[in-house]
Amino acid sequence: xxxxxxxxxxxxxxxxxxxxxxxxxxxxxxxxxxxxxxxxxxxxxxxxxxxxxxxxxxxxxxxxxxxxxxxxxxxxxxxxxxxxxxxxxxxxxxxxxxxxxxxxxxxxxxxxxxxxxxxxxxxxxxxxxxxxxxxxxxxxxxxxxxx
Numbered sequence: 001x002x003x004x005x006x007x008x009x010x011x012x013x014x015x016x017x018x019x020x021x022x023x024x025x026x027x028x029x030x031x032x033x034x035x036x037x038x039x040x041x042x043x044x045x046x047x048x049x050x051x052x053x054x055x056x057x058x059x060x061x062x063x064x065x066x067x068x069x070x071x072x073x074x075x076x077x078x079x080x081x082x083x084x085x086x087x088x089x090x091x092x093x094x095x096x097x098x099x100x101x102x103x104x105x106x107x108x109x110x111x112x113x114x115x116x117x118x119x120x121x122x123x124x125x126x127x128x129x130x131x132x133x134x135x136x137x138x139x140x141x142x143x144x145x146x147x
Contacts, residue, residue, distance in 0.1 A: 011098065015123040022088050026127055029087065033137045036126045072125050073117040075132040080118065083131040095124065 019037075027038025035042040054063055068074065077099050085092050105112040105119075118125035 012123060014094070015098070018091060018094055019123050019127055022091060022127070026088060026130070030130055030134065033140065034130045034134065036130050071117075072120055072122075072129050075117045075129060077116060080128045080132045083134060084128065087131055087134070095128070098122075098124065099128075 023038035025038075027035075030037055031039065035046065039045070050063070057063070081092070081095065081099065084095055099118070102113050102115040103119075105114050118128045122128075
């Protein structure tokens with residue numbers, strides 16, 4: 001199951017505001033390997049850079065594309081919160097309020113517990129996911145840099 005949590009309007013507005021306040025700070029240490037936060041037209045830039053790189057591949061070079069299945073819901077919340085505390089501690093109180101404990105998602109008469117990862121539809125989702133995988137991404141190396 002992949003629940004989409006719409007959430008309260010006020011919480012979503014605050015989350016959008018909070019992300020906009022820290023997006024340039026987050027982008028400064030996430031890029032060039034992660035561009036999902038704080039960069040406008042990032043998708044287009046990646047598409048053009050990828051096309052250019054692929055058209056100039058030589059023998060022995062390759063492209064690896066990773067596609068995470070249900071990515072935002074797959075990251076442990078403890079990892080998200082820990083990474084946030086290391087990189088952007090000023091957001092910790094608000095994000096702990098949102099993700100410090102399991103929350104209930106209602107689907108008709110059914111209740112689904114939201115216990116892992118960022119909820120789909122949360123404006124904080126991209127930031128929290130990028131922070132959670134940042135240490136892994138930093139260990140990857142490449143001889144080609146698109147930035």
